Amino acid sequence: SAPSSSAVEDGESSSSPVMPPDGSSVVDVNPPRGTRDFPPEDMRLRTWLFDQFREVSRIMAFEEVDFPVLESEALFIRKAGEEITQQLYNFEDKGGRRVVLRPEITPSLARLVIKQGKSVSLPLKWFTIGQCWRYERMTRGRRREHYQWNMDIFGMPKVRAESELLQAIILLFERLGITSSDVGIRVSSRKVLQAVLNMYSIPEHLFTEVCVIVDKLGKLTREEIEKELITTGLSSEAVQGIIEVLSLKSLPKLEEVLGSNVEAVADLKKLFSFAEQYGYADWICFDASVVRGLAYYTGIVFEAFDREGKLRAICGGGRYDRLLSTFGSEDVPACGFGFGDAVIVELLKEKGLLPDLSRQIDDIVFPLDEELEGPASSVASSLRRKGRSVDLVEDKRLKWVFKHAERINAGRLILVGKSEWERGMVRVKILSTREEYEVKADELQ
Numbered sequence: 001s002a003p004s005s006s007a008v009e010d011g012e013s014s015s016s017p018v019m020p021p022d023g024s025s026v027v028d029v030n031p032p033r034g035t036r037d038f039p040p041e042d043m044r045l046r047t048w049l050f051d052q053f054r055e056v057s058r059i060m061a062f063e064e065v066d067f068p069v070l071e072s073e074a075l076f077i078r079k080a081g082e083e084i085t086q087q088l089y090n091f092e093d094k095g096g097r098r099v100v101l102r103p104e105i106t107p108s109l110a111r112l113v114i115k116q117g118k119s120v121s122l123p124l125k126w127f128t129i130g131q132c133w134r135y136e137r138m139t140r141g142r143r144r145e146h147y148q149w150n151m152d153i154f155g156m157p158k159v160r161a162e163s164e165l166l167q168a169i170i171l172l173f174e175r176l177g178i179t180s181s182d183v184g185i186r187v188s189s190r191k192v193l194q195a196v197l198n199m200y201s202i203p204e205h206l207f208t209e210v211c212v213i214v215d216k217l218g219k220l221t222r223e224e225i226e227k228e229l230i231t232t233g234l235s236s237e238a239v240q241g242i243i244e245v246l247s248l249k250s251l252p253k254l255e256e257v258l259g260s261n262v263e264a265v266a267d268l269k270k271l272f273s274f275a276e277q278y279g280y281a282d283w284i285c286f287d288a289s290v291v292r293g294l295a296y297y298t299g300i301v302f303e304a305f306d307r308e309g310k311l312r313a314i315c316g317g318g319r320y321d322r323l324l325s326t327f328g329s330e331d332v333p334a335c336g337f338g339f340g341d342a343v344i345v346e347l348l349k350e351k352g353l354l355p356d357l358s359r360q361i362d363d364i365v366f367p368l369d370e371e372l373e374g375p376a377s378s379v380a381s382s383l384r385r386k387g388r389s390v391d392l393v394e395d396k397r398l399k400w401v402f403k404h405a406e407r408i409n410a411g412r413l414i415l416v417g418k419s420e421w422e423r424g425m426v427r428v429k430i431l432s433t434r435e436e437y438e439v440k441a442d443e444l445q
């Protein structure tokens, strides 16, 4: 039996491995700390979820792209103190290169846009589903990997891009049976914070750091946030002003505070007006406290949340118009979101919306004795070449075969018996109706 592993650093199991008689030791059969196996039942759920991601991406006219999970560390070195860059799964490879298991996908997308250069026409609408990693001290016992669906639009400077991405997220929720009573999407803009910092003449270079700090609203206490803001050098007046504006949840109130000609207000009003036209206005709400924790966001940001408040953010994203220039390239306006594979499954469980994904096999082919194993091969092969899923079973008692047929929801049981085969026939059992008949082997469909 596999040694039970406990939460010790870096995943060594705490119990000694089972010692088989020959003295060798059994490897720890658990996956590395913080990672998951996907046995068939879990894999069916994951495949179903990813199929929903793909179907929404198709409906939204996005193209699929992919990248290595392994990326250059340089792509993720940022100085804003984000959690994501403090938990890099980074190492030096055998060639002395600094590499990472990517913690997110957006920088890879940006790298490919730069690499494609003038060979692509804008706007680009790309999506991918990929595994992302973080190295977290296991004391917190959290996962170190998850899969993220990313949808990104490059070369669309106006809020049409954000509106399109919000529709993709809402279409996904609707496909899963989730309603706007279950989930909402908080929307704001980093330009709100930018406007407040301008009001207090706070230098531009503090913007990103302040965003990363205020993103902890809801995770840290107000006092802790204020303390962190003060340490960046902000005056207590500016800190109070920031906290006050970020507590706004009314766009008209924001307009009163910031004025109508502030870009943030104009963008958000346009977005909420589009939402009415798309028909998803009841899903979204303005909430100035949303800033998201990634340093590179520059405009509208959003995150989906469960209205019961039991779970972490379901997905999130925003506009990042100046990411490419941090890689030394000309900027291209961009906007995107990441949608993880874990919180959404917790939500589906909460709402009783997990789909029934049992196995479905068309036919079981079973030779009734050893000398018919050859003919059974040709029966199975012929059905498979017609596109039927066939489980070829042998060396089992018939009682087991019937039980197995039930377990895998087989449609038919094809019995290859001696007397029937001598007449060129096989016996077919329709398992749902128990109907049974003989048919010519070479006419079996």
Ligand SMILES: Nc1ccc(Br)nc1
Pocket (backbone or CB within 6 Å): 084, 103, 104, 132, 133, 134, 143, 144, 145, 146
């Ligand atoms: N960025 C990131 C990577 C892996 C996990 Br689990 N969560 C967040």
